[in-house]
Amino acid sequence: MGKPELDTMEHCACSSVSVTARGRVLSMLVCSCLDCRKATGTGHSGIAIMRREDVKISGKTRHFDRLADSGAWICRHFCPVCGTPVFATTTRSPTLVLLPVGLFDNPNWFAPTQAIFSRTHLHWDTLPEGIPQYQNYRPQ
């Protein structure tokens, strides 16, 4: 399947923050790291990765910076009113932005091609079948 091309505006639960995404999704993955589990409140996150210049945020966000196992910083932005996770950035790939798929009203285009941090994956949590699973990050 090809990489989806987005042209959409999405909102947090209270609509204080909106995200306009115009451009190609570069990669799609699910992540079972402990940090994603905390941030989503469930077993794994679904993430669409886009170029920073293709994503515009309007409205105020708050963020929380965390040092990942890899040594990179991950900065998670969320709506300060309703707490919806809005986007994240990482010092590992400073030109990219990570969008939580749950932010989108209709992410029918989402088709993850890899599962990362499977070392902390929970057995009861279902992952898409047949995609490669990596213990940590995917090899670069």
Ligand SMILES: [Zn+2]
């Ligand atoms: Zn909100």
Ligand SMILES: [Zn+2]
């Ligand atoms: Zn993660």
